[in-house]
Amino acid sequence: MPPIGSRSHPAVSRFRETRDGRDDQAIFVEGRRLLEELLDSSVSPREAAVTPAAAKDPRNAPLVETLQSRGATVHIVTPFVMEFLSDLDCPPGLAVRADKPQPFDIKSLCALNPPSPLFVLLDALQSPANVGAILRSAEAAGVTAVGLLPNTADPLSPKALRASAGGAFRVPLFFLDSAQTLQSAFGDRLSFFAADAGGPRSYEGVDWSQPSVLLLGGEARGVAPLTLGSLSVEKVRIPMAGRVESLNVAVAAGILLMEARRQRTSRDSSSSALT
Numbered sequence: 001m002p003p004i005g006s007r008s009h010p011a012v013s014r015f016r017e018t019r020d021g022r023d024d025q026a027i028f029v030e031g032r033r034l035l036e037e038l039l040d041s042s043v044s045p046r047e048a049a050v051t052p053a054a055a056k057d058p059r060n061a062p063l064v065e066t067l068q069s070r071g072a073t074v075h076i077v078t079p080f081v082m083e084f085l086s087d088l089d090c091p092p093g094l095a096v097r098a099d100k101p102q103p104f105d106i107k108s109l110c111a112l113n114p115p116s117p118l119f120v121l122l123d124a125l126q127s128p129a130n131v132g133a134i135l136r137s138a139e140a141a142g143v144t145a146v147g148l149l150p151n152t153a154d155p156l157s158p159k160a161l162r163a164s165a166g167g168a169f170r171v172p173l174f175f176l177d178s179a180q181t182l183q184s185a186f187g188d189r190l191s192f193f194a195a196d197a198g199g200p201r202s203y204e205g206v207d208w209s210q211p212s213v214l215l216l217g218g219e220a221r222g223v224a225p226l227t228l229g230s231l232s233v234e235k236v237r238i239p240m241a242g243r244v245e246s247l248n249v250a251v252a253a254g255i256l257l258m259e260a261r262r263q264r265t266s267r268d269s270s271s272s273a274l275t
Contacts, residue, residue, distance in 0.1 A: 003051075003076040003077050003078045004075055007081055011049070012084065015085040016084070024100070026098060027098050027101075029097075030087065030091070032063065032092065035063055036063065037169055041169035041170065043098050043169060044070065044099040045097070046097045047096070048073070048075065048094065048097075049077045049085060049096075050094050051076070051078065051091075051093040053079075054092070060093075067096065079091075079093075082095070101156065101173070104173065104174040105174065106182075109145055109185065110186070116264070117189075117211050117212075118212050118214075119147060119182065119212070119213045120143055120147065120253070121147045121214070121216070122134065122148050122216055123223050123224060123227045124218040124224065124227075125153060126152070127153060128153040128163065130163075131154075132161060132162065132165075133164070133254075134249070135155060135163075135167040136164050136165050137250070139164075141257035141261040142261055143257065145171065146173055146174075147174045147182065148173065149179065150177065179213070179228070179229070180230070183231060190211050192213045192231050193206060193212060194216075194223045194228070194235050195214065195217070195235075195236065195252050196222055197237055197246045199234075203236045216249055216252070
């Protein structure tokens, strides 16, 4: 059968709809590395688009075989079509539509029951790249789960998936209308901290080993007062030299979360030494 060469083909239309966020039941994944991460997760692939050159690449053969064994339909498409459905300037020649992972609800979040949870809440972060990068740092720091408040970019969009390096497939995600919902679910166990360049306390002085929630606000305005509401939230800063007023939110998240991991790892090591 010849490759699909028409950009109006139904399969091509499905890929474009998914890529552009017009299919709320599927995600769009492209490139060998990200596809490997997808196939290593519980996410179910639906169909793949592969150029003839990519299909002949021996590095892709195991991936295509795995896709087929997991029930995905594999379409061979021309480079002309791949350029149309790809989200990249230089298409890698391999794209997949897969089932959209289901987010956690509050009940399943509570069922995780970690002894000292560490949550991250994203408030109206509009850059998919920043959202994805934060998910990558969250995974590296061992965060319990990442919550997304209204007007935050889709963590499963193509740009966010690439920036997360597959972390979006592994870090538990949940959606909330307000931060108060999380407080209501976990009661007084949680201490809330908001990253703020003008915060009175340095992040290094915070006890991140306690059950904690890190609030990260939109790139321009920070955490909105409406988001905080009646919550008791401590604003913490990252001390900086020079005339820099603030850091990119994803960079700040990485610094804060790795400090949390350092403290938590030290605590666990100390506890092990005492037993």
